[in-house]
Structure formats: C-alpha cells, structure tokens
Amino acid sequence: MNAEKIPDIIIGRLPIYLRALQCMADKGMKTTSSQELGDHVGISAAQIRKDISQFGEFGKQGMGYSIQFLSDQLRAILKVERIWDVALVGAGDMGHALSRYQNFASRGFRIVMVFDNDPNKIGQKIGNFVIEDAAQMVEKMRAAGIKMVMLTVPASVAQEITDKLVQAGVKSILNYAPIHLNVPEGVHVQHIDPAIHLQRMTYYL
C-alpha cells in the first residue's frame, strides 16, 4: 500500500465512513454491510467496497464488516488511533465555538493552545485555555511540535499568518478564513466557509 497512490477523494470519504461506524457502535451494533453503511452516508455500496478495498480486505464476502475492526483499521489508516494536539489561531466568535466544541476528543484531536494578537484578548480565558500572544506563536508551536492548526482569523491577515505557521512546522491547516491560502508542497489546507456551501445549494433552488 503506497500512500501516494490513493486518490485524495477516497481519503476524503474515509472520515465519513468512520463517523458513521462510530455512530453505529454507539447504538450497540456489531456488524454492518456496505449496503447499510451506504444508506447511512448517502454513498453507494459499490463505491464503499471499492474505497475500502484500496487498503486491504477488511470484510468477508456475504458476512459484512465487523464495525469495531473496520473502525480500528480506518483509524489506523487516517492516523487518528492517537490524539493530535491542535493549536487554535484566532480567538473570535468562531474560535470560541471551536474551543468549546465537544466532538474532537473522541475523533483524534484536542486543542492545546490558543493565540490571538489582540491585547484585549491576550491573557483572557477561552474555554479552558488562556489566550496567548500571537507574537510568540512560532516559537511556542515549534517547541510543542504542533503539526495541526485551526485558523479562525480575518481573511485580510490569513495568508500572512499562514506563512508563519508554515515556518513553525505546521503541516495541516483547517482554514475558516474566507480566502484561499497558498502553502508549499507538503502542507495541506482544508477550507470551511459556510457561504461557499450555501451558494452551492442556491444553484438548485
């Protein structure tokens, strides 16, 4: 199995399968089929079988999948069988919401530090964290070995801050600023922009 060879679009579906499997496990279910999993995620059974078979044989013909086993395999593939430390940059409204978000821990993530450059915010508490000065961001992230960041700053400063995150050794950025970010090869960005998602749906209205 060569990580380079799996299309990113398949990688993007694995967390969706994992979320559905966790939901099934929470309900006490032990096994599932590609058909049933497909009904849960709105993806065809054939597509699910094809996606999962990229990584090995995790189910038995006619027997379906063990939910526990398949979840463990997907967690290992996605490297979330461990907990990743994440830094939050930007202590505005969205930063506040994320700092209190309950669904990270069970899915492989915990926020460990929060930065802002506003003197009125530095030293204040947000969730369980004290907001730290963004001026010390690079050295503190380097020292802590932070690889993942959630970026909730205004669009006007997002690229400049991203360049600093790259300097600090960050490899994954979840970008809430409504702007595309340029990053060097080896750094991944995912974008969350509610207006983009809404516009994609108005087309069909």
Next chain:
Amino acid sequence: MNAEKIPDIIIGRLPIYLRALQCMADKGMKTTSSQELGDHVGISAAQIRKDISQFGEFGKQGMGYSIQFLSDQLRAILKVERIWDVALVGAGDMGHALSRYQNFASRGFRIVMVFDNDPNKIGQKIGNFVIEDAAQMVEKMRAAGIKMVMLTVPASVAQEITDKLVQAGVKSILNYAPIHLNVPEGVHVQHIDPAIHLQRMTYYL
C-alpha cells in the same frame, strides 16, 4: 443550458471562483485570466476554462475575463444576485458564532430567524435576533417562505429536526451536526464537520 446536466462537482467550484473574483475586485482589479484565477484558488487554468465554458462564453480569447462581468454571471448562475433569507436552528456556541458572522451579506445571505428548544434560551437575544421557540418553527418558516437553514443542533436530534424542516418546505440545509442526514429528493444538504476535515489531513502526516 440544462441545470440537470451540469455535474455537481462543477457547481461546487463556482462559489470558490466567485469568492476569488470578489477578492480581486476588492483590490481594485478589473480583469483576470484563467491562469491568474487558478493561482488564487489552487485549480488549473484548463479546469477553470472548462468549468466556466459549461455556462457560456464569458471571456475573450487572449483578453481574459472582466472580473465584474464574470462575477455577475456566476452570481446569476448560483442565484446569489439576490439575498436569501436563512433560518438558524440551534442557538449554541456555533449558532452564536454564525449569528454574528460578517461574511454572509456580501455573498447572498442573511439570517432572519433563530430557533432553539431550550426554555432558558427562548426569548434571549443572539446577535440581533430574539431566539424563538422551536415548537413554532414549522409554521413560522412556512409563513416566511424560508428555503435555507443552518442547522447547529446536537447530532442526537438532527435527523428529527431535519424531518420537520422538510415539512416546513426547506430545500437547503447546511448541517453542522456531526451526522449524515437523510432527506427526500429535491432537498440538498451540505455538511460542515471540522473533525472530518482534520481527519482527512492527518492521513498525510
């Protein structure tokens, strides 16, 4: 031009082009090329030309695109040349952040009502809104002709509330609950789940 014939993946890229064009316009730029637009959004020039040509000839060979004209065309295609009324359901942390989000108005949306079922929240203010009782949600949305909702409720109640939204005539749901939603044909759902996006990136770490 037949709306049914354009693949959804192309529709999904149009809001990204529009956002980049708005950003260029804000900087005072008048024209752009597919190459330059591509650099802004991380998509190849060839892909952009192909996507846009699905809808007509909006640029001139060797002359590039008028930013104003192409933006207007994309807004018309996406139906965001008008402002859509959106209801927010769930007045928790994420609901608070969205109710104060500054980037909707310029992109075709405004929140017009907020619902929750928590007696301690009903009647309280959130942003500029008074939180209304979710028990009256269906009739109030119907009366107001609401077609779009941002859903920021716990996963455990998201499907049940979605069924009510469908009853109320809602056609587009931006779902922040970490669970897949089943909806009838003709209703569109987009999902925002930060853990899904983070997991997609840990694969590459």
